[in-house]
Amino acid sequence: MVNSKKYSKDDLTHFYNQCQIFKKYCQFGLWSYSS
Incomplete structure (x- = not known):
């Protein structure tokens, strides 16, 4: 559910x-954010 947008x-x-709660989500989210 991570969209390609600017984060505030x-x-x-x-x-x-x-991220601290969902470690796997964190890794996936960081990849999406770095893109």
């Missing part, structure tokens, strides 16, 4: 908070 500070904060 709050979005990144929420993203990394989720």
